[in-house]
Amino acid sequence: MFDQRDDDGIVILLDAEPLADQHAAVREAASVSPAAGLSTVEALRRKGYQGTLTALGTERTKLRSELQLAFLEAEFVLGDPADSLESATRTVRTASGRRLSADAVVVATGVRPRELPGQAGPAGVHVLRTVDDAVALRADLRAGARVVVVGDGVRGAEIAATARTMGADVTLAGPGRAAMAAQLGPRVAGLLADLHTEHGVRLRLGTTVGRLTVHQHAVWSAGSGPVLDNGVVCDATSRAAEGIYAVGDVSRWHHDAMGSLLRLEIRTNATEQAGVAAANILGAQQSYTPISYVRTDQFDARIQVYGVPPADAEVCVVEGDEGDRRFVALHRQGGRVRRRGDAPSRRRGRRRGRGRRGRSVPGRGHRGYGPGRCPGRCAA
Ligand SMILES: Cc1cc2nc3c(=O)[nH]c(=O)nc-3n(C[C@H](O)[C@H](O)[C@H](O)COP(=O)(O)OP(=O)(O)OC[C@H]3O[C@@H](n4cnc5c(N)ncnc54)[C@H](O)[C@@H]3O)c2cc1C
Known part of the structure; x- marks a missing residue:
């Protein structure tokens, strides 16, 4: 149903317009693709690890066939998510109370959208993370609808451009001086602002909308262990504490070439960081120093x-x-x-x-x- 492009890691539908009776399966497939977790399991086996592997997830991934998963000889524990992590003993407790101790634990839970106070409940308030979120949002994006996008990063700017292209009346709000300023720098972000304004998007930037809460998936650590600060804080090898690693969207690791902590929310990062973390679990001491990459299409521009x-x-x-x-x-x-x-x-x-x-x-x-x-x- 899906494939992943080699050059940029983007997951594409094999059939761009699946039949109506396939829509439910497409939705399910797109929502259950734990990129970093699965990549870690695969990388460990590729690098010769022959011991026990247990992968906790909410659902079985549909990015691999049953046969491919069987080759990994891993235990996939599904529908019983991790509830807490005891870092001193590297023990994960699941929602059902099962306790799993390991030599190495890899946190690859992804992230979830930040929430505004009072956000839950009212109709017409959306977040965008899952396929169901996207379908619900699309139902409200009709020509003439008034839309406020809160968040001036890549996704916020993309949503604003898409909604405007669909004919909605769009306002983009966020704390930055320009949308995507962190990714583009102020000068190029200014050109992006011009592009949005020319297409009729109202920019209300430099304003914080309400109070935001932490947004990593909560696998809380008991006792001393991983630091949670806009992600799971890791050293250059993606190690968060003794025997504990974090990869993918949730990992905020020290990028040695940049000299600072970095968290990346792109699909290729999930795969590449998983490979380096797997090597380090097996005894290497590799720093993970990718060059971050963002590609986005907004109106008629590709950036x-x-x-x-x-x-x-x-x-x-x-x-x-x-x-x-x-x-x-x-x-x-x-x-x-x-x-x-x-x-x-x-x-x-x-x-x-x-x-x-x-x-x-x-x-x-x-x-x-x-x-x-x-x-x-x-x-x-
Ligand atoms: C709207 C949107 C558009 C995007 N577009 C692009 C794009 O064009 N290109 C690109 O490269 N990237 C894009 N991304 C980012 C990309 O989707 C992520 O970088 C990638 O999915 C990260 O992989 P991950 O494995 O770290 O996290 P996820 O893919 O989120 O996987 C985490 C998995 O962990 C599971 N999980 C969570 N908590 C627990 C728990 N307690 N116990 C067990 N399992 C748990 C989740 O159910 C999930 O299956 C987009 C993201 C969004 C939201």
Whole structure:
């Protein structure tokens, strides 16, 4: 029903328009794909681990066939989620009271949306995480509907653009000075703001809407153990405490090349971090230093971002023209292009850069623009 693209990890429907009688199965399949957990199990077996493996999940994944799962020779405990973690003994207690002790525990629970006070209950208030969330939201997105999107990150900006394209009257609110400012830096985020405004999205930015609560899935740790702070805090090897690792959306690990903690919510990260964590469980001491990557389509623009721009960086356009909204921009600090992670491979850069729309922001231009002197016009 689904496949995953090799170049960017995006999961696609094999049949873009499944028949009506397949809709329930598609929904179920999309909602039960615990990427990081399953990838960890697979990576451990690939790397030669022959001991006992137990995977706790809410449902069996539909990203693998029964045969593929059988090959893993793991016990899949389904419908009995983890309830608490006793870190000193690495013991997980499940909802039914079962206790599982292990040499290594991997937390791969993903995250859930932040909630606003009083959010539960009223009709017309949505969060977006699961397929059911998406279906419920779509039912309310009709032409002329008034929509307020709370959250100015990638998903918020995407939802605003989609709702506006569907004819809704849209306001985007959030605490940043511009939508996606953390991913794009202020200058390029300003261009994105122009794009939204031109299409009729009202921006109400620089405002915090209510109080937000923590949003990692709660697998609370008893006693001293993992620190929960906007995710499970880990060292560079994805280790949260002795014998305890966290991978995927829930992991906030120390990115050695950036020199700071980072949490990434992208599908490829779930797979790649799981591979490194599996190696470390088996005795390696590998730091996990991916280059973060975001791709998003909003209105008629495709935006691709490699790395995390420093807040005080200057922007240097090395290809194309900002006025045409077809350009490649580098962020530099102290007159030099700052490396914010490992350089992407040429193959990956080329494949990811293939545009499909006329007026998009091309990604191919990053080839060869590694750390060092800025090769282009400085637009700071
Ligand atoms: C609207 C939306 C759009 C997105 N679009 C993209 C995109 O275009 N490209 C991209 O790369 N990424 C995208 N993402 C992000 C991507 O979906 C995540 O990065 C990826 O799913 C993370 O994988 P994960 O395994 O860490 O978490 P999940 O996929 O969330 O899996 C976690 C699993 O753990 C289970 N679980 C939770 N609590 C427990 C418990 N206590 N016990 C046992 N099991 C538990 C959950 O049921 C779930 O099955 C999008 C996300 C959203 C919300």
